[in-house]
Amino acid sequence: MALQLYGAPLSPYVAKIMIQIAAKGLDIPIVSPPGGTGSDEYKKLNPTGKVPALDVNGTILPESAAIQAYLENTQAGKSLMPNDFLESAGVIATSQIADLYIGENLGALFGQMNPKTRSDDIVKSRLDGLMKGIARLNAVIAPGPYAQGGTMTLADCTIAPLLFYVTRIIPMFGGGDPLADASNVAAYWEAIQRDNHVAGVLEDMGVALAKMQAG
Numbered sequence: 284m285a286l287q288l289y290g291a292p293l294s295p296y297v298a299k300i301m302i303q304i305a306a307k308g309l310d311i312p313i314v315s316p317p318g319g320t321g322s323d324e325y326k327k328l329n330p331t332g333k334v335p336a337l338d339v340n341g342t343i344l345p346e347s348a349a350i351q352a353y354l355e356n357t358q359a360g361k362s363l364m365p366n367d368f369l370e371s372a373g374v375i376a377t378s379q380i381a382d383l384y385i386g387e388n389l390g391a392l393f394g395q396m397n398p399k400t401r402s403d404d405i406v407k408s409r410l411d412g413l414m415k416g417i418a419r420l421n422a423v424i425a426p427g428p429y430a431q432g433g434t435m436t437l438a439d440c441t442i443a444p445l446l447f448y449v450t451r452i453i454p455m456f457g458g459g460d461p462l463a464d465a466s467n468v469a470a471y472w473e474a475i476q477r478d479n480h481v482a483g484v485l486e487d488m489g490v491a492l493a494k495m496q497a498g
């Protein structure tokens with residue numbers, strides 16, 4: 284089966300698939316979307332224009348949660364989903380809480396990085412939303428070493444790259460420690476960075492972010 288992942292180094296949604304690929308020991312090439320994310324050229328392949336997208340023998344699968352599920356169901360390597368249906372649904376729920384209530388707000392804040400074009404109202408409402416998202420995650424996540432059940436799951440692939448940005452972006456907008464009132468998330472964040480597969484991908488993200496900030 285020929286697989287190829289369209290990706291970009293700074294995307295937390297791409298990083299979640301890269302952690303999954305690393306943890307399962309898969310060999311899937313990562314390529315830049317032709318013309319760039321959001322370009323007309325790339326939209327001919329993937330109508331959403333977003334990364335990640337998985338090319339499966341010429342069929343393009345968008346959306347990171349769908350890609351996670353596809354790779355989990357079709358590829359060999361370490362299982363990242365519990366066998367128990369209820370535990371497995373819990374992993375999906377925790378991933379969704381992180382994606383919807385943290386990831387969506389982070390995405391909006393990325394668009395407000397430039398102080399010259401920034402809307403204070405958008406920043407305020409998205410920072411409020413992000414803090415509520417962190418509180419929601421705090422209510423469902425284990426304090427490490429992994430998000431659920433003491434072993435690596437797809438939830439860890441999703442959450443770690445989002446926390447990478449949470450801990451960097453809120454201070455950039457003048458906020459304090461975003462995890463100060465979220466002790467489970469704070470302990471989890473300390474622990475998950477010690478997983479080798481997670482650490483490798485987060486390190487690459489750090490390098491790409493430093494390069495972007497240096498202009």
Ligand SMILES: N[C@@H](CCC(=O)N[C@@H](CS)C(=O)NCC(=O)O)C(=O)O
Nearest residue numbers: 294296320321332333334335346347
């Ligand atoms: N819900 C999507 C979100 C993906 C996403 O927002 N990707 C961003 C990069 S972090 C992107 O490609 N943005 C380009 C665009 O919106 O045109 C997923 O889970 O895959």
